[in-house]
Amino acid sequence: MSIILNIPTKVYCEPNLSTLLFELLRLYGKRVLIIVDSYLYEKLDSLLPDVFSDNELFLHVEKCPLHEPKTGYIDNLTNSLKAQECFSVVLAIGGGSSMDLAKALAISLRNENEIWSYANLSNRPPLDIDIDPLPVIAVPTTAGTGSEVTPYSVLSNSDTGQKGTIQDPKIFPQVAIICPELYVTLSKELTALIAMDAFAHAFESYFNCSKESPIAEAFSITAIDLILSNLLELYHDPCNQNLRKVIAQASMYAGLAIAHRGTSVAHAIAETLASKVNISHSQSVSISTIPVLKASLKDNDFYGKLGNLSNRLLIPKSKFLDNLENIYSSLNLNKSLASIINIDSIDSLPDKVMASIMEYKFRPLKQHPIQFTESELFEIIKEVLI
Numbered sequence: 001m002s003i004i005l006n007i008p009t010k011v012y013c014e015p016n017l018s019t020l021l022f023e024l025l026r027l028y029g030k031r032v033l034i035i036v037d038s039y040l041y042e043k044l045d046s047l048l049p050d051v052f053s054d055n056e057l058f059l060h061v062e063k064c065p066l067h068e069p070k071t072g073y074i075d076n077l078t079n080s081l082k083a084q085e086c087f088s089v090v091l092a093i094g095g096g097s098s099m100d101l102a103k104a105l106a107i108s109l110r111n112e113n114e115i116w117s118y119a120n121l122s123n124r125p126p127l128d129i130d131i132d133p134l135p136v137i138a139v140p141t142t143a144g145t146g147s148e149v150t151p152y153s154v155l156s157n158s159d160t161g162q163k164g165t166i167q168d169p170k171i172f173p174q175v176a177i178i179c180p181e182l183y184v185t186l187s188k189e190l191t192a193l194i195a196m197d198a199f200a201h202a203f204e205s206y207f208n209c210s211k212e213s214p215i216a217e218a219f220s221i222t223a224i225d226l227i228l229s230n231l232l233e234l235y236h237d238p239c240n241q242n243l244r245k246v247i248a249q250a251s252m253y254a255g256l257a258i259a260h261r262g263t264s265v266a267h268a269i270a271e272t273l274a275s276k277v278n279i280s281h282s283q284s285v286s287i288s289t290i291p292v293l294k295a296s297l298k299d300n301d302f303y304g305k306l307g308n309l310s311n312r313l314l315i316p317k318s319k320f321l322d323n324l325e326n327i328y329s330s331l332n333l334n335k336s337l338a339s340i341i342n343i344d345s346i347d348s349l350p351d352k353v354m355a356s357i358m359e360y361k362f363r364p365l366k367q368h369p370i371q372f373t374e375s376e377l378f379e380i381i382k383e384v385l386i
């Protein structure tokens with residue numbers, strides 16, 4: 001049976017976060033595990049005065065580490081939390097990593113296996129999540145991952161360095177709250193970089209050929225349109241609340257797109273690359289997107305589908321790539337790994353990235369309309385790096 005629309009998450013766009021959370025947390029139980037980005041940790045009680053002054057709520061706050069949560073950290077934290085308390089709900093306030101960690105803990109606090117066993121790798125099926133995870137309330141503070149409306153949690157394996165994703169409808173957050181005031185502390189550079197991750201979600205989902213999904217397509221087109229039409233203006237006016245709200249909503253639409261039809265080649269390269277060098281997910285995605293697009297434009301079918309998108313966006317399809325490259329330049333985005341970090345041993349890196357994709361991340365390649373040969377893929381990876 002094919003589900004064409006699956007959005008179990010209630011989405012609020014609400015400036016008064018504290019009052020809303022005060023009401024919601026009581027509905028979901030009173031023992032609350034809060035996962036928060038470290039920069040918000042000290043300010044949390046002033047951000048949520050209604051919640052922190054409620055004597056009936058039990059609150060346990062954990063600071064989220066930077067980047068994707070590591071499996072060893074999650075397993076240790078799970079054991080420690082299980083020994084201390086029985087939680088009824090997990091509240092994530094932060095970027096993608098906080099939401100990934102919250103979803104992972106929502107599973108691990110109710111189930112027995114190590115968290116990595118639930119990650120879906122191309123060469124190994126995940127274990128079933130036997131017991132329903134704790135409900136998750138997600139409050140994003142960055143506009144890019146869309147994790148507040150997806151059934152995904154991205155993890156990094158502490159032992160192997162692999163990046164893997166838990167993909168299960170049981171970890172859709174029950175509630176997402178878009179609160180534009182939370183985004184304004186982000187620099188214009190990070191705002192642009194993270195928003196291009198949302199662009200990549202929408203773009204890869206739009207071309208994903210794994211299944212028909214008019215819903216994913218509609219969400220993709222809306223997200224791409226909002227980002228291309230507004231991101232540059234936000235970059236030059238980063239305190240503009242209205243533009244922050246528009247890009248936050250675009251990120252959510254892109255999240256809804258990948259919730260129905262996921263990412264493909266650029267994300268497969270990006271996630272593998274980010275497991276080998278110390279760059280963020282957004283950085284690795286932003287340098288992977290254009291090389292994959294360039295290689296794809298050589299295919300007539302892809303070019304035809306780009307035409308449908310271009311018509312909707314009122315951009316001539318022959319100008320789409322130039323247009324995107326101009327936006328990258330205007331946003332001062334890096335175009336290759338070599339422009340981000342010094343790479344001492346770049347000679348072996350393309351081989352390592354290629355080998356890892358072929359080992360455990362080859363399935364997303366099949367969702368791209370063009371089946372690149374290994375040598376074509378290798379050339380794309382080299383362009384991402386240099």
Ligand SMILES: [Fe+2]
Nearest residue numbers: 145197201285
């Ligand atoms: Fe992403």
